[in-house]
Amino acid sequence: MPSGVRIGCGAGFAGDRLEPAVDLVERGELDTLVLECLGERTVAAAALRARDGSGPGYDPLLRRRLLPLLGPSARHGTRIVTNAGAADPLGAARMAAGLARDAGVSLRVAAVTGDDVLDRIDRSAPAWEDGLPLEAHGELVSANAYLGADALLPALRGGADVVVAGRAADPSLFLAPLLERLGWDPRDEHLTASGTLVGHLLECAGQVSGGYFADPGVKDVPDLANLGFPLAEVGADGSAVITKLPGTGGRVDTMTVAEQLTYEVTDPAAYLTPDVSLDLTGVRMSPAGTDRVRVAGARGRARPDRLKASVGHRAGFRGEGEISYAGPGAAERARLAGEVAVERLGGRVRTRVDLIGDTSGGSGECRLRVAGIGPDRAGAEAVEEEVTALYTCGPAGGGGVRTRSTEVIGILSTTIGRDLVEPVTTYVGKGAQ
Amino acid sequence: MNVRLRDIAHARAGDKGNLNTVSVIAREPRWYPVLCEALTTERVRGALADRMRGPLTVHRLDAVHTLVLVFARAPEDTVTTSLHLDTHGKTLATVLLGAEVPLLP
Numbered sequence: 001m002p003s004g005v006r007i008g009c010g011a012g013f014a015g016d017r018l019e020p021a022v023d024l025v026e027r028g029e030l031d032t033l034v035l036e037c038l039g040e041r042t043v044a045a046a047a048l049r050a051r052d053g054s055g056p057g058y059d060p061l062l063r064r065r066l067l068p069l070l071g072p073s074a075r076h077g078t079r080i081v082t083n084a085g086a087a088d089p090l091g092a093a094r095m096a097a098g099l100a101r102d103a104g105v106s107l108r109v110a111a112v113t114g115d116d117v118l119d120r121i122d123r124s125a126p127a128w129e130d131g132l133p134l135e136a137h138g139e140l141v142s143a144n145a146y147l148g149a150d151a152l153l154p155a156l157r158g159g160a161d162v163v164v165a166g167r168a169a170d171p172s173l174f175l176a177p178l179l180e181r182l183g184w185d186p187r188d189e190h191l192t193a194s195g196t197l198v199g200h201l202l203e204c205a206g207q208v209s210g211g212y213f214a215d216p217g218v219k220d221v222p223d224l225a226n227l228g229f230p231l232a233e234v235g236a237d238g239s240a241v242i243t244k245l246p247g248t249g250g251r252v253d254t255m256t257v258a259e260q261l262t263y264e265v266t267d268p269a270a271y272l273t274p275d276v277s278l279d280l281t282g283v284r285m286s287p288a289g290t291d292r293v294r295v296a297g298a299r300g301r302a303r304p305d306r307l308k309a310s311v312g313h314r315a316g317f318r319g320e321g322e323i324s325y326a327g328p329g330a331a332e333r334a335r336l337a338g339e340v341a342v343e344r345l346g347g348r349v350r351t352r353v354d355l356i357g358d359t360s361g362g363s364g365e366c367r368l369r370v371a372g373i374g375p376d377r378a379g380a381e382a383v384e385e386e387v388t389a390l391y392t393c394g395p396a397g398g399g400g401v402r403t404r405s406t407e408v409i410g411i412l413s414t415t416i417g418r419d420l421v422e423p424v425t426t427y428v429g430k431g432a433q
Numbered sequence: 434m435n436v437r438l439r440d441i442a443h444a445r446a447g448d449k450g451n452l453n454t455v456s457v458i459a460r461e462p463r464w465y466p467v468l469c470e471a472l473t474t475e476r477v478r479g480a481l482a483d484r485m486r487g488p489l490t491v492h493r494l495d496a497v498h499t500l501v502l503v504f505a506r507a508p509e510d511t512v513t514t515s516l517h518l519d520t521h522g523k524t525l526a527t528v529l530l531g532a533e534v535p536l537l538p
Contacts, residue, residue, distance in 0.1 A: 041513050129450045130508045212445070215527075219443060254497075255443065255458070261494075262456040262501045264447030268492045284496050297496070315514050350509070352516035371516040373509075410514050413450055 001183045008231035011035040012205030020229035025072040032177040035082035040411045044312025046086035047142035057088025074105040085164040093164040097429025110160035114423035115167040118143040127412035142312035148274025151423035152176035171199030192276040193300025194238025205229045208260040210250025223249030243292045252291040277301040306415040315410030318373045319380030321387025321403040330366040331359045333395035341386040349374035380405035439530035446526035451506045453522045459498040471534035480532040
């Protein structure tokens with residue numbers, strides 16, 4: 001067993017930058033690169049795309065993301081683990097295998113499926129968000145259980161170079177390669193907690209290395225335009241140093257790590273993943289050189305009995321429209337325009353009015369935004385139409401109308417028994433033989 | 434004597450469904466007791482009244498001088514169904530940093 005593992009994060013969300021991942025693989029001497037590309041609503045949107053045939057069921061950016069990565073990954077022996085398979089991990093894995101073949105590199109590609117539980121969730125179970133039964137929220141379009149590290153381990157133990165999953169929990173994407181490479185026992189709650197902490201700190205990529213942090217004059221970040229993405233040096237004992245590559249922008253220090261430590265954590269004493277209940281309250285940070293922070297003190301307790309599942313449902317249609325006013329009286333004219341639009345919509349949709357810009361009665365620019373949500377597309381389009389009509393029928397001097405409307409997919413949370421979730425590993429392409 | 438929260442703390446917001454989190458981190462250890470005293474439901478609601486519903490839960494992480502604030506938003510104010518411009522509620526951290534808080538006597 002190695003005494004330590006270097007693991008990096010090359011994407012923290014579906015829209016993340018492409019090139020920092022390439023830099024990490026080329027210079028990072030990484031064992032594993034994780035690409036975290038899936039939000040709660042991205043998987044529901046992907047399921048709808050796959051169903052209506054309007055696009056791939058996997059992350060539409062994945063192809064561009066992998067294209068410059070596969071060659072360097074093969075050359076450096078860096079594995080890639082991603083959840084960008086979204087609603088179609090098999091399709092994504094086949095695409096990746098095709099890219100590898102075209103590039104003339106030999107990579108063993110595996111898909112991990114089994115997170116899609118739309119056919120087996122309990123539709124009468126209450127949603128966490130409002131306590132009402134799932135089925136009371138209209139048509140359910142997707143349901144995905146959060147797979148844990150145990151679902152990813154067979155592919156890694158089987159020698160996969162690229163592992164493409166769908167809804168795996170973000171920290172599990174990191175924990176699984178650590179378990180596999182360092183020979184950790186998944187039942188060891190201390191090590192599982194330590195690996196989960198590393199995953200939690202890295203999962204949003206640049207958010208721990210100086211992204212989402214700069215506040216000029218108060219919290220400055222060098223060379224933000226060339227933000228380096230993070231990696232961790234993880235010891236066999238679970239200790240870890242969070243850092244980034246030399247020569248990249250950004251910063252890693254106890255301030256940036258502290259902001260990410262509790263990001264999106266609703267209970268720091270019990271951060272639940274499929275793998276462990278992580279207690280962050282004893283975590284300590286210490287500087288360990290330039291752009292290096294040591295973290296320790298994660299505690300673990302038994303993993304939850306049931307898996308969380310994220311359920312997408314049709315939640316109506318939202319329309320938005322904006323128009324600008326400027327000069328003396330701009331805010332008053334914008335306010336009047338909003339009143340006109342809302343009166344004409346007449347309660348057909350639930351509306352919100354925002355005035356953006358100079359709302360103090362000065363002579364600057366004030367932009368009106370009207371948003372409305374309702375059960376049918378026509379209501380959302382009515383918001384667009386009423387804001388557009390303000391050009392000639394509204395107050396003086398309105399310009400720059402922009403409108404759009406979209407179907408809204410709401411996300412509900414529930415749980416599902418582990419016995420109902422059966423992860424499957426499938427090798428595709430050349431590596432399948 | 435009051436100080437602006439931004440002068441003694443930094444912060445980051447996150448969301449889970451219609452729950453909002455705001456991590457507030459003392460810039461120096463000596464400001465941590467000030468944060469613990471100052472970040473009451475009333476004061477946080479005063480800053481975030483547009484989005485915050487229900488009570489405030491405050492979790493303490495003494496080892497890293499961090500408070501994690503958790504509160505609900507309206508049931509319809511989730512990242513996908515919200516009518517707010519910032520559907521995530523990510524801007525709430527910096528809004529809160531604009532609040533004035535009393536230094537300990």
